[in-house]
Amino acid sequence: EEIEKGSFAHFMQKEIFEQPESILRAMQGRIEFENATAHLGGLNLDRQELLNIERVKIVASGTSYHAGMVGAYLLEQLARIPCTAELSSELRYRNPIVERNTLYFVVSQSGETADTLYAMRELQRKGAKVLGICNVVGATIPRESDGGVYTHSGPEIAVASTKAFTSQLTVLYLFSLFMARMRHMSFEEGLALVQAMDGVPALLQQVLSRADSIQELAEKYSYARSFLFLGRGINYPVALEGALKLKEVSYIHAEGYSAAEIKHGPIALVNEETPSLFLVPNDPLRDKVLSNMKEIKARKGPVIAIAVEGDREVAGIADDVFFVPNASPIVYPFLLMVPMQLLSYYMALILGHNVDQPRNLAKSVTVE
Ligand code: G6P
Numbered sequence: 050e051e052i053e054k055g056s057f058a059h060f061m062q063k064e065i066f067e068q069p070e071s072i073l074r075a076m077q078g079r080i081e082f083e084n085a086t087a088h089l090g091g092l093n094l095d096r097q098e099l100l101n102i103e104r105v106k107i108v109a110s111g112t113s114y115h116a117g118m119v120g121a122y123l124l125e126q127l128a129r130i131p132c133t134a135e136l137s138s139e140l141r142y143r144n145p146i147v148e149r150n151t152l153y154f155v156v157s158q159s160g161e162t163a164d165t166l167y168a169m170r171e172l173q174r175k176g177a178k179v180l181g182i183c184n185v186v187g188a189t190i191p192r193e194s195d196g197g198v199y200t201h202s203g204p205e206i207a208v209a210s211t212k213a214f215t216s217q218l219t220v221l222y223l224f225s226l227f228m229a230r231m232r233h234m235s236f237e238e239g240l241a242l243v244q245a246m247d248g249v250p251a252l253l254q255q256v257l258s259r260a261d262s263i264q265e266l267a268e269k270y271s272y273a274r275s276f277l278f279l280g281r282g283i284n285y286p287v288a289l290e291g292a293l294k295l296k297e298v299s300y301i302h303a304e305g306y307s308a309a310e311i312k313h314g315p316i317a318l319v320n321e322e323t324p325s326l327f328l329v330p331n332d333p334l335r336d337k338v339l340s341n342m343k344e345i346k347a348r349k350g351p352v353i354a355i356a357v358e359g360d361r362e363v364a365g366i367a368d369d370v371f372f373v374p375n376a377s378p379i380v381y382p383f384l385l386m387v388p389m390q391l392l393s394y395y396m397a398l399i400l401g402h403n404v405d406q407p408r409n410l411a412k413s414v415t416v417e
Pocket residue numbers: 110111112113156157158159160161162165208209210410411412413414
């Protein structure tokens with residue numbers, strides 16, 4: 050175990066810091082600069098079947114479900130294919146309607162999660178074609194699925210998933226790019242996306258090099274017993290994942306919400322001791338997020354923002370800001386996620402918890 054951790058104190062820390070390489074591995078050999086697209090070998094679908102796809106559904110649990118929610122956003126926005134993500138445990142028991150020309154993906158790091166496996170079998174029984182996005186090679190889901198893509202993250206040991214999530218995202222970006230380029234996306238747009246993806250590992254390296262300032266934030270806010278994580282658009286599921294990470298390893302109560310939705314309930318939780326963490330990329334929803342932030346400040350809630358370098362306005366509103374490098378708006382899920390992983394990690398350490406094996410949780414849940 051000591052050898053595998055190398056110079057790191059914990060697996061979670063190692064896996065967070067490994068992400069520039071693990072994302073690269075998920076992309077390797079799959080990006081085509083010359084055609085401004087991606088290719089994924091294991092889809093098992095011929096050209097006509099790919100063109101016939103009218104809908105995509107993504108089924109998963111836990112962190113993989115959050116990756117699926119980002120994927121749904123990508124498929125709709127980039128490829129203009131209607132797509133939804135659903136929890137495996139819910140899908141299985143609602144007698145799902147399997148429609149023609151619908152492609153199903155199950156996303157699972159371990160490839161063994163019982164709810165996801167049973168949901169896949171139920172879909173297959175009803176005639177669906179189900180592809181897997183899995184990490185563990187040869188696990189039950191990749192064996193029984195009708196095809197799929199491996200994320201190649203390498204073994205993920207810490208119970209709280211970090212690098213597996215960003216690798217799942219990578220595969221979902223590549224699949225969305227591929228589908229978009231078969232349909233209406235231009236070469237120029239495709240190339241811009243390929244270049245943005247290609248730049249992610251180096252940008253994450255910059256984020257990771259400033260982990261110390263996240264550690265300071267964790268110290269400052271470790272008093273909190275409850276946290277809100279707020280994002281919008283493609284970064285709404287990223288906020289959900291940020292809240293999940295904090296709960297899992299630090300045992301601090303955290304709610305992930307759409308920043309727009311706080312006024313319908315969670316704002317009632319806000320007081321001087323309940324911090325809100327806002328995701329503020331420079332995308333078209335930024336101004337809306339800033340006004341959501343002001344609503345919290347007006348109620349004396351501490352505000353932490355993860356924002357884009359040079360955004361002075363955010364710095365004027367929030368109590369603390371962690372800046373990520375400027376990037377193409379579509380790739381912010383990667384850049385905003387990593388600081389929240391670090392925050393949870395440091396928070397757990399400060400509070401003296403077993404960060405790699407949190408109480409009551411299992412890496413792979415093989416029972417219903
Ligand atoms: C467990 C793990 C989570 C994981 C979820 C789904 O709850 O603790 O980290 O996200 O299962 O696992 P899977 O292997 O299907 O991605």
